[in-house]
Amino acid sequence: MFNVAEIRKDFPMLNGKTMSGHPLSYLDNGATTLKPQCVIDAVNYFYEEITANAHRGDYELSMKVDKLYEQTRDVVAKFINCDRREVAFTSGTTFGINQVAYGYVRTHLKKGDVILITDAEHASNVLPWFRLAEEIGVVIEYIPLSENGRLTVENFRSAMHEKVKFVAFAAVGNVLGYKAPVKEICAIAHEYGAKVMIDGAQSVPHNVTDVKDLDCDFLTFSAHKMCGPSGMGVMYGKYELLQETEPLLLGGGANARFNSCGEVILKEVPYKFEAGTQNIEGIIGMKAAIEYLMKVGMENIAAHEKELRTYLVNELSKLDNVILYNPDGDTGIVTFNVKDIFSQDAAGYLSSQGVAVRSGNHCAKILVEFLGTDDTIRCSMYFYNTKEDVDALVEAVRTCTIENCIGIFF
Amino acid sequence: MSDLMKDPMVLRQIIMDHYEYPRHHKLLNDPAYRMTHMASESCIDDIHVQAKINNGIIEDVNFDGKACTISTASTSIMADLVKGKSIEEARKIINEYYAMINGEAYDEEMLEEAIALQGVSKQANRIKCATIGWHGLEQLINESEAEDGRK
Incomplete structure (x- = not known):
C-alpha cells in the first residue's frame, strides 16, 4: 500500500521542517533528494x-x-x-x-x-x-x-x-x-x-x-x-x-x-x-x-508523481500569470515561468513562502535556444511530495508579483 | 539622511522604479566608451557595462542585457550615482556599497538611493546580482587607470 503520510515519517527533513517560517515544500528533487532515516x-x-x-x-x-x-x-x-x-x-x-x-x-x-x-x-x-x-x-x-x-x-x-x-x-x-x-x-x-x-x-x-x-x-x-x-x-x-x-x-x-x-x-x-x-x-x-x-515500489513512485503532475498542471493552468513549458510532460518535472518576472526573482519569492524550486537554465544551456527563454522555474516532485506541497507552490505563484519579489529584501 | 530613506516602502519603491524604468539602459556604439561583458557564473545575469572616462572623471555609464530585478536596479542606481564623479569618489562609493552588501558598516550618505539594496546582504545567493554591474564599472575604471598609467 502506497501511503504518502506514512512515507513522510521516514524522512527527518519532512518532519515539521520550515523554511522562511512556512512548512517546507521541497520541490527541487531534480537537483537532489531528501534522505530517509534508514539511509x-x-x-x-x-x-x-x-x-x-x-x-x-x-x-x-x-x-x-x-x-x-x-x-x-x-x-x-x-x-x-x-x-x-x-x-x-x-x-x-x-x-x-x-x-x-x-x-x-x-x-x-x-x-x-x-x-x-x-x-x-x-x-x-x-x-x-x-x-x-x-x-x-x-x-x-x-x-x-x-x-x-x-x-x-x-x-x-x-x-x-x-x-x-x-x-x-x-x-x-x-x-x-x-x-x-x-x-x-x-x-x-x-x-x-x-x-x-x-x-x-x-x-x-x-x-x-x-x-x-x-x-x-x-x-x-x-x-x-x-x-x-x-x-x-x-x-x-x-x-x-x-x-x-x-x-x-x-x-x-x-x-x-x-x-x-x-x-x-x-x-x-x-x-x-x-x-x-x-x-x-x-x-x-x-x-x-x-x-x-x-x-516503496518504482511503479508506485511513478504513478504518484504522475498524479501530482496532473494536479499541478491543472492548478497552474487556472492562473493567468503562468507560462507552462511542458504541460504534456510524463514525469514529476514541471517547468514554467511567471509572466514578466525573471525566474530567479520568482524563485526568491517562492522561497519566502516555504517553496523550494530551481530557477535558471538548469545546466542545459543549449536547450534555451529551443525554449526561446534563457531561464525557467523547475518544480521537480518525488514520491514524498503531497497535494499540500503543490497547493503551497500554486498559491505562491498566484501571489508572485514584482512587488512581492522585491519585498523579500525588506 | 532623510527619514524617508528609512521607510521600507520608499526603499522598495526605489528598486521597483529602477527595475521598471532603468536609467542609462542603453549601449552606445561610441569609441569614447570602454565596455565590459559581465556574465554571472552562477545565474543568468548577462550584461554589458560601458563607461566614458576622461581625465579621471566618469562622464557617463550605460548598461544593457539580461538581468533580474536586483541586478537591473542596482546597476541603474549605480550609473546615476557615479555619473560625473571622479574615479576617486566613485571608488569610495563602490567600496561603501560592497561593505553594505557584505553586511558590514557603511556610509549611508555616500550611497544615496543604493541603500535600498541593503537587504541583499541577508540573501547570500543574490549578492552576485547586486554587484555584477558594480564589478563591471570597477573593471572599467581599472582598465582606464592602467591605460593612463601607460601613457
Whole structure:
C-alpha cells in the first residue's frame, strides 16, 4: 500500500521542517533528494560500528565492510536488472559519463565519426563529448527535438546515419522531464552498429529501469537523486564493453600486479574502475536507498508523481500569470515561468513562502535556444511530495508579483 | 539622511522604479566608451557595462542585457550615482556599497538611493546580482587607470 503520510515519517527533513517560517515544500528533487532515516542510519552504521577499509583487511571488521560493499552491487544489479559484474561504483552521473567518454568512446571512435546527442542534454552529457571532438576530431550532431521538446523515434531515425558510432542522451530530460523512447532508439542505433549511453540521472530514481529490456550499452546515474548519499553513483555497462573500457583513474584497488618496468595488470571488471579507497559509506547508504525505493515500489513512485503532475498542471493552468513549458510532460518535472518576472526573482519569492524550486537554465544551456527563454522555474516532485506541497507552490505563484519579489529584501 | 530613506516602502519603491524604468539602459556604439561583458557564473545575469572616462572623471555609464530585478536596479542606481564623479569618489562609493552588501558598516550618505539594496546582504545567493554591474564599472575604471598609467 502506497501511503504518502506514512512515507513522510521516514524522512527527518519532512518532519515539521520550515523554511522562511512556512512548512517546507521541497520541490527541487531534480537537483537532489531528501534522505530517509534508514539511509542516514546506514551511513552512520559504517562510521559508528564497522569503520574499516574494503577489500584490504583480513580481519572481521573489514570483511563486514566487504560484505556490504559487494551486497550493494547485488542490490544495484537487481534494481536495474543486470549482472553484478556490470555494476561499477562511481562518484555520480557526471563521473560515469566521463568514464564512458574517455574510457570507451575515446578509444573506439576515430576522426570523423559522429556522436549523436540532443539539444536538451545536461552539461555533463555535452561537455565530455565537446572535449572528445576537440581531442580526437569526432563530430557532435544533434537529434532535433519535436515541436514541444521531445526526443521521438522518428526524429532519432531521421538523425541517424552510417557515421554515427555513439549515441548519448538522457532517458528523462532534466528541464522538461519528457521520457525518451530508449528501447526503440537503442534498437535503431544497434542496427547501425552504434553504441548507446543513457544518462539516467533523472530517470532511474523515478521509474522502473531494466537495462536488459532497454538493451542500452551504458547507463549512468547518481545515488543522491534517489534518496541516497551524495558523491555516489553507478556506471552500468554491458560486460564485454566494460572489458574494453579503460579506467579513467588508475591506482590502488584497480590493479592486480605491476612492476618497475611499468607493466600493469588491471583487475577484472568492475574492480578496475574502483581505484583508490571508495566512498564506502556512500556505497552502503546507496544500498539502503535502493532497498527503500524497491520497498516503496518504482511503479508506485511513478504513478504518484504522475498524479501530482496532473494536479499541478491543472492548478497552474487556472492562473493567468503562468507560462507552462511542458504541460504534456510524463514525469514529476514541471517547468514554467511567471509572466514578466525573471525566474530567479520568482524563485526568491517562492522561497519566502516555504517553496523550494530551481530557477535558471538548469545546466542545459543549449536547450534555451529551443525554449526561446534563457531561464525557467523547475518544480521537480518525488514520491514524498503531497497535494499540500503543490497547493503551497500554486498559491505562491498566484501571489508572485514584482512587488512581492522585491519585498523579500525588506 | 532623510527619514524617508528609512521607510521600507520608499526603499522598495526605489528598486521597483529602477527595475521598471532603468536609467542609462542603453549601449552606445561610441569609441569614447570602454565596455565590459559581465556574465554571472552562477545565474543568468548577462550584461554589458560601458563607461566614458576622461581625465579621471566618469562622464557617463550605460548598461544593457539580461538581468533580474536586483541586478537591473542596482546597476541603474549605480550609473546615476557615479555619473560625473571622479574615479576617486566613485571608488569610495563602490567600496561603501560592497561593505553594505557584505553586511558590514557603511556610509549611508555616500550611497544615496543604493541603500535600498541593503537587504541583499541577508540573501547570500543574490549578492552576485547586486554587484555584477558594480564589478563591471570597477573593471572599467581599472582598465582606464592602467591605460593612463601607460601613457
